Amino acid sequence: MALFVSSFWTVNPLTTELQHVWNVDNYKQLWDSSVYRTVTIRTVGIAAAVTLTDAVLAFPLGYFMARIAGRRSRAFLFVAVLLPLWSSYLVRVYIWRLVLDDKGVLNWTLQKVGLPSASIGYTNWAVWLIFAYVWLPFMILPVYGALERVPESFLEASRDLGAGGWTTFRRILLPLALPGVVAGSIFTFSLTLGDYVTPLLAGGTSSQFIGNVVYSEIGSGDVPSAAAFAAVPLAVMGIYLLIARRLGAFDAL
């Protein structure tokens, strides 16, 4: 029984909350106000950029791990990917604050190499970079899993039939590994979408995410608006999951 209670607790208050605000005004306000629109576009845009970045970073690594690395180096790579995944999220965000600071490691390195300094600390660039860093292992593991399952014989067959490396990649490997990439993207996309800690700690005044707005509205007691705005990431995620299902991501999990 207690089990049912604990799972209902998270759901029931929410639905009553939503019923509470189920007049269209709060949603109309979401649509009409340019602030809400800007914040939504920023959140979804950065979530998409993070997903794309992680996919690009993870794919070659996943391929190397699955198909080129020997036993020992594969075991090493596993630890190398898992350890950052398990270490504290807050700590990892905090470290980047130190690195990207105007007097941090990044600018010191740039200066040593003779490049102009970059002040990306506390900007949307910082938010993008940190999200890409923090969620990268969530992309690597499913991509690796998908690539490992591609039978070597498919690739050999493709080559025997005269396909070049690029064609084999585009026509064979990519379609077969795509569910893995999409599965990873569910993590990176939804985690970024629902987060407010990274924008809070590492973003600037124009880095507010949906979560930050919801958080401050709760703080000022405007629960109906907050609940309405919190429905936006849920809706976006719902649509995203539907698309992912069509692409076969759930079979790859």
Add this chain to the structure above:
Amino acid sequence: METRPTRIALGAWTTLVVLFLWIPLALIVLYAFNTSNVESWPITSFTTRWFHAAWTSDVRGALWLSVRVGLIATAIALVLGSMAAFGVARFRFFGREAVSFLLVLPIALPGIVTGIALNSAFVAGSVALSTWTIVVGHATFCVVVVYNNVLARLRRSSPSLLEASQDLGADGWQTFRFVVWPVLSTALVAGGLLAFALSFDEVIVTTFTAGAQNTLPLLILGYIRLGQQLPVVNVIAFAMIAVTAIPVLLAQRLMRETGVLRRGAAEVTEAVETAKISAY
């Protein structure tokens, strides 16, 4: 087989990505020993005095609260999660799909939604926010982790094992001790570890369910936002990374010794999948 340049390029890319993952973690080790309380690079001199400062400050209380909450939430999750998994895996009953959906829902929701929902539930039921409300908040996602791990394991093991055990004359306890437990133990350990790790690191749900107390992550979050006590934050960050390294390396060793790295990999993916969104 890939051409040689392709292999080299892939290897180089892999090295760069691993460096990207690891350089920040390596840096925090250095920062923890930074003498200056201004966090700028390069670090000019090193000291261990911040370790002492961290131990004598509010940190100890927050650490103790985090450990307590994590242990209780994990214990609740182990009991409820495995019971639910047994129910869903072994019996067909009315509303079974709905139960499994409701169980998994909390991790699909962004933490802030779960947090607000719990908070308004506590306010509506006039429950004062305390250690126990944090525990309930954490239990919502810890249960899911254990549930998913155990369910996956049960689905992969055949129910005929139990029947065979009974046919061979084992009583209920013997069946549990010699058949069920060996099948489930590693799933429970993995689920429990993961649940504890998630609880120990949780910020968002905790923000909404904690009263005046601070768990360790809430304390650090406050310090970072206000820019206070940063040397102490460095020390905690270093300690947290060192502590998380232990279970990962241990698990890796165990997997290598028993030669089931690939199965280990599958379990890792399984774990990641369940950790999923609960990590925010």
